[in-house]
Amino acid sequence: MDTTGQYLLGFGIRPSFQRIAIMRYLNHNRTHPTADEIFEVLRKQIPTLSKTTVYNTLKLFVEHGAATYIGIDEKNARFDGHTAPHAHFRCKSCGEIIDLEMDIEKFLPKNFRGKIEDVQFYLKGTCENCNKRG
Amino acid sequence: MDTTGQYLLGFGIRPSFQRIAIMRYLNHNRTHPTADEIFEVLRKQIPTLSKTTVYNTLKLFVEHGAATYIGIDEKNARFDGHTAPHAHFRCKSCGEIIDLEMDIEKFLPKNFRGKIEDVQFYLKGTCENCNKRG
DNA sequence: TTACAAATTTAAATTGATTACAAAGTTAGA
DNA sequence: TCTAACTTTGTAATCAATTTAAATTTGTAA
DSSP states (O other), rough: OOOHHHHHHHHOOOHHHHHHHHHHHHHOOOOBBBBBHHHHHHHHHTOOOHHHHHHHHHHHHHHHTSEEEEEOHHHHHHESOOOSEEEEEEOOOOOEEEEEOOOOOOOOSOOSSSEEEEEEEEEEEEEEHHHHHO | OHHHHHHHHHOOOOOHHHHHHHHHHHOOOTOOOBBHHHHHHHHHHOOOOOHHHHHHHHHHHHTSSSSEEOSSSSSEEHHHEEOOOEEEEEEEOOOOOEEOOOOOOEEEEEEEEEEEEEEEEEEEEEEEEHHHHO
């Protein structure tokens, strides 16, 4: 059995051909892609692929913890196959989104009495490269 | 001159009738409303109010620092007149968004070489009330 | 005042990401 | 092999947000 298939089974997800392709894309492209970006790339390999399938699959992945939803970009939902807790930075100039490896779970408030299930830490500004260029 | 008008001037925003009404709504309703919610309430007081004006004005407020954009809700943009740094919690059950007063700026990474302009810290889960109800 | 230019507001039309839906195709177990 | 459950597909619909251009209001200078 395919490695990515095993990986999906570990999250309780039945590994279809399309799901494996999308999971593999997420794990090999750490660019925090949108659903549309994934669709446009994978349709070249899977001509029958439907955009609805990409949306359905990404939602399924998020529900099962195999991917995380990233709301740092006001225009589109983005997705991350890197599921260990970390922060994100988005450059307002070039649009690039980069990972910031930090344990954001240690920032949780001590006295909060609800149940916390998701933690997201977003930073926005100008990246080093765009800063140099002016 | 109106207090809210002075407040807007402090951010470099010319205080029109509509802008004062929207700023006043934000400052008196700490519910993190959507543009549509603001529109539906204020149109009762200002029958000629246009939804475009609400969108334009909120964008202007964010650009001038008089309000902050909140992206914790995947469906709609939300806005906060409370501009001092703090975190937000959204209950996935009842949808309520509450402020968590904490100095999120002290969480910034030390070694990051870009310029950080915005910081957002979002928590999602189940609030105390919804938790009790099951 | 009056007149004019700039700023603001408005309503309608459009865009574009996402979802709903129903039909077609696929899978797995009896 | 049969069949029911699951998955994929394409189209249509939804709806927040933006675009656009005309109308209105404001500030200022004559």
